[in-house]
Amino acid sequence: MEENFIKIQKSLYPLSFLYGLGVSLRNKMFDWGILRSKSYDIPVICIGNITVGGTGKTPHTEYLIKLLKKEFKVAVLSRGYKRKSKGFVLATPISSANEIGDEPYQIKQKFPEIAVSVDKDRCHGIETLCDNKKESELGVILLDDAFQHRYVNPGMSILLVDFNRQICDDALLPAGRLREPLSGKNRANIVIVTKCPRLMKPMDFRIITKRLDLYPYQQLYFTSYKYGNLTPIFSGSNIRKRSLAQIEKNENILLLTGIASPKQLLQDLERYSSHITPLTFADHHDFTENDLKTLKETFDNLSGEKKIIITTEKDAARLTQFTNLDETIQKNIFALPIEVKFLLNQEDAFNQNIIEYVRKNKRNSKLSERENAY
Structure with missing residues (x-):
């Protein structure tokens, strides 16, 4: 495999242990139903990771937009990291990066026809989007970087893993860059290994597949970048x-x-x-x-x-x-510009998986809530 960019600060392992206890307890509280997640009657797809930054969330979100906007009215909901505004903001053609964040701004500039919004509280953001009369025909919501935001129970979760920084070799913050223990990957419906070499060796596919050790209900894909x-x-x-x-x-x-x-x-x-x-x-x-x-x-x-x-x-x-x-x-x-390219001729299978999920979970007349099934 190519050079691995992982650097572990072993001296910080004690702090990582304490951090891991806190994160694991939080996840267990969701699993036990002490903390509750909300589910919605509109298709919600979460795109995220269990590491800090750099896995290609924006290019993969843009791929999903291009795939879905032909048939459905698409909305993107992001936290809007480092924006200067607060609360829920629905982007307009004149919104700035300071107002909504650099990544939502980039998406809005490239796809002005879709709804792009930001809200730190993802539940409030989803409900505000769904209550907006202008978005009454909304068909699907893409949650950008919300894998750890477990107050929302998405209908489909996509976990991105950087080929150059395999989560199996990483460590929890602050020693490494993992936001939560490796077991967090089990919540994903789809795992995508991103930034793969275009001419990736067959042996690498087999090694990564074995090391990720996914459950039968999880699907694994590999993507690379192509440049515009x-x-x-x-x-x-x-x-x-x-x-x-x-x-x-x-x-x-x-x-x-x-x-x-x-x-x-x-x-x-x-x-x-x-x-x-x-x-x-x-x-x-x-x-x-x-x-x-x-x-x-x-x-x-x-x-x-x-x-x-x-x-x-x-x-x-x-x-x-x-x-x-x-x-x-x-x-x-x-x-x-960076675009996503699927390897192993997986593009059609991935596209079909996403479109079938959205079609089967079309929005009903009103919001509904239920406890997280995890």
Whole structure:
């Protein structure tokens, strides 16, 4: 298998043990019915993970949107991490990343026809969406990053696992990046191993399948990334989209990221250029004026006449808030769209599984609640 990006802080194992006791107790309280989950009469699909960030939730959510919006009215409900607003917010065409968060903003910009909303309280968010007269024909709700939000009992749970950071090798916070014990995977209906190499070895499929040790009721899929055309993030320029294949070998790339796991993206871009300078910030980083100065200085210091800045769509959502960004930067910065590609010819089986669930669980006339069956 390829290089594993897992780093465990063994000195923090005692704290991880205490953290694990607390998380396990919380899960048991849901299992025993002391804490209760709500179920709804509208199809609810949860997309999440049991690790901290970086498993590809947004690309997989976008895949589901493209799949479902042809037949159903789709809504996405997210927490809206690091947004400046509070409570329930239904995105509009003029909503900003500060108001709804960078990932919901990205989704709304790409799919303006769907309902995108944010609410830390997912139960309140679902009920508000369903009570909204404008969304009376709502067909399905996608819960982004809500696997640990057990007050909602989704009709289908999709758990994402990073190929480069296998949960079987990880540890609980703070020693590792697991949000809950490995047994949490048992709540998933579907497990997707994401960010797989395009030419993944058959042996790797078998090893991962055996190590995950899923139950018969759980389905396992493998996905990789495919990249779209580099897209200018500032309107008004005459710069056109370009494919990665059009990058010249001697062209300098400044890779600007504020995501949880940029290493895979860096490795993928190395196929197109050997001159890559990473400028890395923390996940969901709020860019400042000083950061933009650093960006400008780093770009100016790149050698050669041919140079370009590549960033993610999530980072672009925050960068476009700066209308005073240097003109040179605006003309040379591109967002790299990421799409999901299923391996092992699994796409049709996955699509059918999702569509059949939504069709069989069409919304009734009113909300209903029942205790969590777990």
